[in-house]
Amino acid sequence: MINNGIKIVTIGGGSSYTPELVEGFITRYHELPIKELWLVDIEEGKEKLEIVGGLAKRMVEKANVPMKVFLTLDRREALKNADFVTTQLRVGLLDARIKDERIPLKYGMIGQETNGAGGLFKAFRTIPVMMDIVKDIQELCPNAWLVNFTNPAGLVTEAILNYSGYKKVIGVCNVPVNMKISIAKLLNVPVEAVDIKIAGLNHMSYGLDVFVNGESRLSEVIELLADTKIQMSMKNIVPLPWNPDFIRALGVIPSPYHRYYYKTKEILTAELSDYEKGRTRAEVVKELEEGLFEQYKNPNLNVKPPQLEKRGGAYYSNVACSLISSIYNDKKDIQILNVRNDGAISDLPEDAVVEVNCVVTKQGPIPLTVGRLPIAISGLIQQIKSFERVAIEAAITGSYEKALLALCIHPLITSEEVAKKILDELLEVHKPYLPQFFKSPC
Numbered sequence: 005m006i007n008n009g010i011k012i013v014t015i016g017g018g019s020s021y022t023p024e025l026v027e028g029f030i031t032r033y034h035e036l037p038i039k040e041l042w043l044v045d046i047e048e049g050k051e052k053l054e055i056v057g058g059l060a061k062r063m064v065e066k067a068n069v070p071m072k073v074f075l076t077l078d079r080r081e082a083l084k085n086a087d088f089v090t091t092q093l094r095v096g097l098l099d100a101r102i103k104d105e106r107i108p109l110k111y112g113m114i115g116q117e118t119n120g121a122g123g124l125f126k127a128f129r130t131i132p133v134m135m136d137i138v139k140d141i142q143e144l145c146p147n148a149w150l151v152n153f154t155n156p157a158g159l160v161t162e163a164i165l166n167y168s169g170y171k172k173v174i175g176v177c178n179v180p181v182n183m184k185i186s187i188a189k190l191l192n193v194p195v196e197a198v199d200i201k202i203a204g205l206n207h208m209s210y211g212l213d214v215f216v217n218g219e220s221r222l223s224e225v226i227e228l229l230a231d232t233k234i235q236m237s238m239k240n241i242v243p244l245p246w247n248p249d250f251i252r253a254l255g256v257i258p259s260p261y262h263r264y265y266y267k268t269k270e271i272l273t274a275e276l277s278d279y280e281k282g283r284t285r286a287e288v289v290k291e292l293e294e295g296l297f298e299q300y301k302n303p304n305l306n307v308k309p310p311q312l313e314k315r316g317g318a319y320y321s322n323v324a325c326s327l328i329s330s331i332y333n334d335k336k337d338i339q340i341l342n343v344r345n346d347g348a349i350s351d352l353p354e355d356a357v358v359e360v361n362c363v364v365t366k367q368g369p370i371p372l373t374v375g376r377l378p379i380a381i382s383g384l385i386q387q388i389k390s391f392e393r394v395a396i397e398a399a400i401t402g403s404y405e406k407a408l409l410a411l412c413i414h415p416l417i418t419s420e421e422v423a424k425k426i427l428d429e430l431l432e433v434h435k436p437y438l439p440q441f442f443k444s445p446c
Contacts, residue, residue, distance in 0.1 A: 009039025
């Protein structure tokens, strides 16, 4: 604490999502008295940091709350005595994401930011940077909570927990809250009346049950999803309807990301069409971001623009703000988070990171027991966890063989020969961000 106020540091402060984060802190100021908010970025992000930082300051001024916003490229200066650190960075910026999506598609494989080859390389670029950030946290603010919403969030969080020794780290994701909002609309009830029991992994979790005012409505939601005119999805995922017989047989609620696994052929066809037009999701996002930053430059803008919700990550920041407030206030409410398993899902290792309902206390989140997963979903979840654990080892050690193995374990990669070609090309184009794979021989 600094002079009876909270200090929060946001690394990746020049992100287009920052206005949502600032809005979340402003609306919670009565219960979360933030005295200092430090927005941190790197030299390549300086212009965006200044633009977003200017909007953040105008938002705070309009709200008339005594929160001071600092902008800096000096991460270590920012981290001193921080109470909470949030991370929302993208190593290599959106140009790296474009390569992550286009190169697998060139070889006839799905190209996606957090799944398959694209997700693997985002993890490879991100994990070493996050480990360096954690070293600074351990030195400069060793009691701070690290709230990570850098993707792939579960994989990055597990790498930190298992390889850095730092335990006060929590991964957050916007998929569960998007599912909750969508289900509330389907049932025509207020969002606050809906509770979802979630279990699985980040971007691989399922709704095992849905409650409205304490009453299970799972069967009703499944029947609604069986209506092919209803498409529960997100801005960044093709809203293909579910086959009625399949969704009834599955018996639980898939997340929008499950379309990559259950509708691989259809998603790949749509992605290849966009690829040929030069309109991958990454390229669409780059255009969206350019438009957002033009708006952010407006000196008269002092609120979060509604266009931000067109980004696939809408509501990420709101989830992070809710988590921070619940820890600070010891609310003991239930939130869906990425945390150490600790036996919550008995099918998975104790030290694996899972996405489950947790009770949030001032000591951090406590995962609620799930037990064994339904047989219909346990195999796919375990396969993705195998991929994640090998991927983390590759990211930490720089092992080419482990990188290839991780890629071949992933269900979206259908040929080990093609996997090697994708791996080699992605390693080459991302070489400046992958020093662990290009170490000089002793």
